[in-house]
Amino acid sequence: MFALLSLCLFLLVWWYLPQNRKSSTAPGPKPWPIIGSLHLLGQHETPFQAFTELSKIYGDIFSINLGTIPCVVVNNFRLIKEVLVTKGADFGGRPDFMRFHKLFGGDRNNSLALCDWSSLQKTRRSLARTYCSPRFTSLQCDRVNMVAMEELRIFLTELQKLPLEEPVDLKPVILKACANMFTKYMCSTSFAYDDKNFSQVVRYFDEIFWEINQGYAVDFMPWLLPMYTGHMKKISNWATVIRKFILERIIDEHKATLDYDGIPRDFTDALLMHLEEDPNMSWHHIIFELEDFIGGHSAIGNLVMVTLAAVVKYPEVASKMQKEVDRVTGGTRYPTLFDKEAMPYTEATIWEALRQASSPIVPHVATVDSTIGGFTVSKGSVIFINNYELNIGEAYWDNPKKFKPERFITSGQTILKPAHFIPFSTGKRTCIGQKLVQYFCFVLLATLVQNYHIEVPEMPKLKPGCVAVPPDCFKLILKSRT
Numbered sequence: 001m002f003a004l005l006s007l008c009l010f011l012l013v014w015w016y017l018p019q020n021r022k023s024s025t026a027p028g029p030k031p032w033p034i035i036g037s038l039h040l041l042g043q044h045e046t047p048f049q050a051f052t053e054l055s056k057i058y059g060d061i062f063s064i065n066l067g068t069i070p071c072v073v074v075n076n077f078r079l080i081k082e083v084l085v086t087k088g089a090d091f092g093g094r095p096d097f098m099r100f101h102k103l104f105g106g107d108r109n110n111s112l113a114l115c116d117w118s119s120l121q122k123t124r125r126s127l128a129r130t131y132c133s134p135r136f137t138s139l140q141c142d143r144v145n146m147v148a149m150e151e152l153r154i155f156l157t158e159l160q161k162l163p164l165e166e167p168v169d170l171k172p173v174i175l176k177a178c179a180n181m182f183t184k185y186m187c188s189t190s191f192a193y194d195d196k197n198f199s200q201v202v203r204y205f206d207e208i209f210w211e212i213n214q215g216y217a218v219d220f221m222p223w224l225l226p227m228y229t230g231h232m233k234k235i236s237n238w239a240t241v242i243r244k245f246i247l248e249r250i251i252d253e254h255k256a257t258l259d260y261d262g263i264p265r266d267f268t269d270a271l272l273m274h275l276e277e278d279p280n281m282s283w284h285h286i287i288f289e290l291e292d293f294i295g296g297h298s299a300i301g302n303l304v305m306v307t308l309a310a311v312v313k314y315p316e317v318a319s320k321m322q323k324e325v326d327r328v329t330g331g332t333r334y335p336t337l338f339d340k341e342a343m344p345y346t347e348a349t350i351w352e353a354l355r356q357a358s359s360p361i362v363p364h365v366a367t368v369d370s371t372i373g374g375f376t377v378s379k380g381s382v383i384f385i386n387n388y389e390l391n392i393g394e395a396y397w398d399n400p401k402k403f404k405p406e407r408f409i410t411s412g413q414t415i416l417k418p419a420h421f422i423p424f425s426t427g428k429r430t431c432i433g434q435k436l437v438q439y440f441c442f443v444l445l446a447t448l449v450q451n452y453h454i455e456v457p458e459m460p461k462l463k464p465g466c467v468a469v470p471p472d473c474f475k476l477i478l479k480s481r482t
Contacts, residue, residue, distance in 0.1 A: 024376060025063050025375060025376055025377075026058075026059070026061045026062050026063045026072060026372075026373070026375040027058045027059065027062055027063065028054075028058050028063035028064045028065075029054065029057075029058070029062075031064075034067070034221070035067060035221070036064070036065030036066050036068065036069070036220070037064045037065055038066055038217065038221075040064075041066070041215075045463065045464055045465075046388070046465040046466065047215055047384075048358070048360055048384075048386055048387075048389075048464075049388065049464060049465065051073045051384060051386045051388070051389070052075065052386065052388060052389045054073070055073070055075040060074065060076040061073070061074050061079055061372055061373045066220040066382075067217070067219075067220030067221040068221070069220050070378060070380070070381045070382070071381060071382040071383070071384060072372060072375075072377055072381055072382070072384070073383075073386055074372060074373075074383065074384070074385060075386045075389050076389070076390075077390060077396075077420040078373075079372055079373050080385055080386075080387070080390070080422075081426070082373065083364060083372060083383055083385065084364075084422075084425060084426050084429070085426060087370060088427040088428050088429070089117075090366060090368050091365065091366055091367070091370070091383055092116065092117030092367055092428070092429065093116045093117065093364065093366065093367045094114050094115060094116055094362065094363070094364070094365055095219070095363050095382050096108070096365075097219040098218065098219075098222060098225060098228075098232065099211065099216065099218075099219065099232070099235060102232050102235050102236045102239070103208060103211075103212075103235055103236075103238075103239050104239065105239070105243070109121075110284055110288035111288060112124055112125065112289060112292045113292065113362060114362065117367070117428070117429065120280060120281075120285070123278070123280070123281070124289050125432055127270060128267070128289065128293065128433075129432060131185075131186065131266070131267040132267070132293060132296075132432050132433045132435070132436060133433070133434075133435050134435060141439075143185065144185060144337060144436065144439055144440075145336055145337040145439075147181055147185045148181055148336075148439070148440060148443045149443075150184065151177055151181045151184060151190070152177070152334055152444070153334075154177070154180070154193075155173070155177040155444075156447070156451065158173050158177075159173065159451075159452075159478065162478065164478055164479060164480060165478070165479055166477060167457045167476070167477055168475060168476060168477070168478065169472075169475060170305075170308075170475070170476045170478070171206075171301065171305055171469070171471075171473055172199070172203070173193070174304050174305065175202050175203075175205075175206055175298065175301040176193050176198070176199070178297035178298070178301045178304075178440060178444070179198070179201075179202050179205070179294070181297065181440050182293070182294050182297040182436075182440075183250065183294060185266070185267075185436075186266055186267040186268060186290070186293060186294060187250045187254065187267070187268045187290075187294070188254075188265055188266045188268070189249075189250060189253070191249075197249070198245075201241065201242050202297075203471065204238040204239075204241055204242055205294075205295050205297065206298050206301065206302075206471045207235075207238055208235070208239070208242075208295065208298070209299065209302060210468045210469075210470060210471055213359070213360070213466050213467070213468040216228070216231075242291060243287065243291060246287065246291055246294065247287060250268065251268065251272075251286075251290070254268045254269065254272065255272060258272055258273070260273055260276060267293070268290060271286045271289060271290060274286075293433060296433045296436065297440075299437050300436075300437050300444070302467055302468050302469055303350070303354060303357075303437065303441050303467060304444050304445060304448075305469050305473060305474075306462060306469060307349060307350055307353040307441075307445055308454060308476065309456075309460045309462055309474065310349070310352070310353045310403055311349070311454060312454055312455055312459070312460075312476070313403070313460075314403055317349055317403070317405065318449060318454065320345050321345060321349060321445075321446075321449045322449050322481070324343050324345045324346055325339075325343065325346065325446050325449060326450070328342045329450065334447055335446035335450060336443065337439050337442065339446070340439075341414075343442075343446065344408075344413050344414060344415050345405055345406075345409065346442065346445060346449075347408075347438075348406065348407075348409050348415060349445075350438070350441055350442065350445065351405070351415070351417065351421075352404065352407065352408065353403075354423045354467065355391045355392070355397075355421065355423070356391070356392070356403060357462065357464075357465075357466065358387065358388045358391040358392055358464065358465045358466075358467075359423055359465070360385075360387065360388065361385040361425045363383060363384050363385070364382075364383040364385070364429070365382055365383065366379050366380060366381045366383065367379065387423070388464075390420050390422065391423070396418070396420050424437075450481070451480070451481055451482070452479060452480060453478075453479040453480075453481060454476055454477070454478060454479075455479065456474060456475070456476055456477060457475060457477060458474070460474035
């Protein structure tokens with residue numbers, strides 16, 4: 001009898017130990033039938049604002065059903081590192097949203113960013129790393145700078161065609177400059193700004209960038225798909241037009257002049273040559289990988305626009321950027337990529353704009369049963385990384401609502417980014433093209449503020465938690481500084 005009582009007491013104590021209580025699913029709001037807790041997200045301008053508010057009730061990790069899909073939201077840096085780094089192998093999947101399939105030929109695994117992790121995707125990232133993550137002192141970085149300087153001269157010529165001192169649509173011109181920087185660097189080709197097909201493709205890439213940064217009810221309630229038929233056809237058409245352009249205007253011309261026994265001229269050559277050598281690589285893998293990286297120009301164009309929105313809102317920031325670029329260039333040349341270290345304020349302004357935009361990290365999916373913070377996470381659960389809280393939370397930043405580039409500059413006038421600032425994610429699924437985004441964004445902004453005073457007819461209102469601005473967005477006023 002005593003032994004039985006001792007066993008019961010032991011089991012009772014064991015059951016209430018904290019580590020065993022934590023082995024259950026994380027707490028969260030009780031879902032409604034059919035819609036789960038989607039109604040709670042609808043009470044805020046963006047889902048990530050809702051996640052931050054819910055974390056005040058349920059803690060830094062909580063469970064939430066969106067439609068019929070089980071999700072887990074992590075809201076602090078320690079838990080986010082656990083998902084992205086420590087247990088990155090457990091959470092290497094991506095959400096199975098129908099929109100993602102439509103954008104990539106019916107299979108989201110054609111995309112590097114939206115695919116599930118696999119040995120094939122590891123190979124594709126490896127192929128891209130030399131070209132898309134150039135070291136600052138490498139020959140590839142020299143080529144990035146050369147390409148940027150060539151395009152900036154054309155870009156400034158195009159700007160001179162715009163009327164001064166009246167509102168203009170600057171975004172399409174910026175996007176075309178970004179697109180040409182990417183195609184020159186990766187494909188050794190570029191296009192005229194008045195090329196109608198090129199203009200259409202740049203526009204569609206921008207539509208897709210905005211699309212990926214939005215959320216839709218159909219993502220979590222697939223039975224709504226018949227109501228989204230028109231939308232799905234539209235995004236599928238964008239992708240088809242882009243693919244046709246890349247195939248006919250870039251890849252076909254490259255194939256005609258490619259020396260398979262020589263040294264690759266660029267990223268496109270490297271992909272085509274690898275296709276001949278690797279039996280596991282298909283033609284689709286090549287064209288979609290190239291499309292993925294060319295599409296990266298949209299991220300730059302949108303980040304430039306987000307930063308310009310801050311520059312016009314805070315004239316003192318623009319003035320400091322202009323003084324910096326004038327000091328470094330002496331007013332006798334354009335700024336180059338290699339001026340970046342001597343221009344910490346300009347670089348810090350980009351980081352501060354990105355911090356306040358608080359662009360969301362693409363959700364992850366558990367590929368096995370696992371745990372986060374001691375709580376069980378079932379295979380197939382969608383994991384939301386709430387870096388909105390990391391970027392604007394008072395626990396991480398001094399006076400986070402204030403636009404203050406100086407927060408990224410040390411007393412020694414160098415750039416220092418806090419460990420918790422991860423706008424391009426971290427771990428094995430970090431954005432492989434982030435260096436190109438930073439490099440091209442820097443030279444574009446530095447050149448704009450060097451040559452123009454920039455104003456706005458009406459102060460832009462940006463969507464929080466989103467680095468994308470609508471394809472048809474705010475106008476800007478250019479006033480020549482010379």
